[in-house]
Amino acid sequence: MITLYQFATSPFTEKVRRALAYKGLAFEVHEVERAAVPGGRYSEVSPTGKFPAIVHDGVSVWDSTDILLYLDRIFPDRPLRPSSPRDAALAHVIEDWADESLYFYEITMRLSWSHNLDAALDEFAVGMPGVPRDRLKDMILEGASALTRTQGLGRKPREQVVSDLDRHFDALEAMLEGRDWLIGESLSTADLAVIGQIHALLYAEEGRAALARAPNIQAWLARVDAVAPNLTA
Numbered sequence: 396m397i398t399l400y401q402f403a404t405s406p407f408t409e410k411v412r413r414a415l416a417y418k419g420l421a422f423e424v425h426e427v428e429r430a431a432v433p434g435g436r437y438s439e440v441s442p443t444g445k446f447p448a449i450v451h452d453g454v455s456v457w458d459s460t461d462i463l464l465y466l467d468r469i470f471p472d473r474p475l476r477p478s479s480p481r482d483a484a485l486a487h488v489i490e491d492w493a494d495e496s497l498y499f500y501e502i503t504m505r506l507s508w509s510h511n512l513d514a515a516l517d518e519f520a521v522g523m524p525g526v527p528r529d530r531l532k533d534m535i536l537e538g539a540s541a542l543t544r545t546q547g548l549g550r551k552p553r554e555q556v557v558s559d560l561d562r563h564f565d566a567l568e569a570m571l572e573g574r575d576w577l578i579g580e581s582l583s584t585a586d587l588a589v590i591g592q593i594h595a596l597l598y599a600e601e602g603r604a605a606l607a608r609a610p611n612i613q614a615w616l617a618r619v620d621a622v623a624p625n626l627t628a
């Protein structure tokens with residue numbers, strides 16, 4: 396049995412859920428209580444205190460990239476990694492770009508811009524029981540702003556963040572011209588990592604505007620959904 400320890404709101408959680416669905420693997424979900432992480436309640440599942448993590452037959456694996464590698468190793472049917480070494484390398488680089496760069500756009504636009512955060516608040520409330528909605532919103536705005544200021548994106552003017560994101564969407568749109576998948580001839584880790592971040596970005600009105608101008612990305616979202624749905628359990 397596989398147990399997925401998750402924050403439901405996380406783009407990395409979506410990446411893992413879709414990988415499990417693509418491989419046809421049953422799993423159960425444990426929603427992590429955020430306030431219990433610093434005290435160490437989940438330290439055996441994820442020593443970094445970051446989620447998602449999975450436990451499979453007593454083995455804990457944390458970090459979405461490592462989880463997908465583990466799933467491919469233990470359940471090799473329907474591989475997530477392209478077979479050609481060059482495509483596998485490209486998929487790795489795009490996965491890492493989604494996880495480490497696009498991610499900061501969603502934190503900035505969804506979580507540190509007040510006008511976008513309201514749409515996401517109910518889902519965050521699930522992992523923070525008992526925190527009043529106004530307090531929750533302030534906590535998320537403060538935490539996300541501090542993180543993105545440190546990383547750097549949060550210090551850019553908003554117009555520049557939006558035009559950066561438009562450039563990223565333009566790049567994806569061009570990569571998908573005449574192709575079904577970002578890399579190679581079937582779905583890969585690149586598709587799963589990118590779709591998780593895009594869905595988080597769609598909470599932001601600026602993300603929705605970027606998608607409205609990108610027909611190739613729209614068609615690709617439906618294609619990924621058809622073979623790797625975002626099953627909640």
Ligand SMILES: N[C@@H](CCC(=O)N[C@@H](CS)C(=O)NCC(=O)O)C(=O)O
Pocket residue numbers: 402404405406407444445446447457458459460494
């Ligand atoms: N590189 C990790 C990133 C996971 C991650 O940053 N998860 C966030 C939620 S989106 C988290 O657990 N944040 C809690 C924290 O940083 O303490 C992965 O791919 O799984």
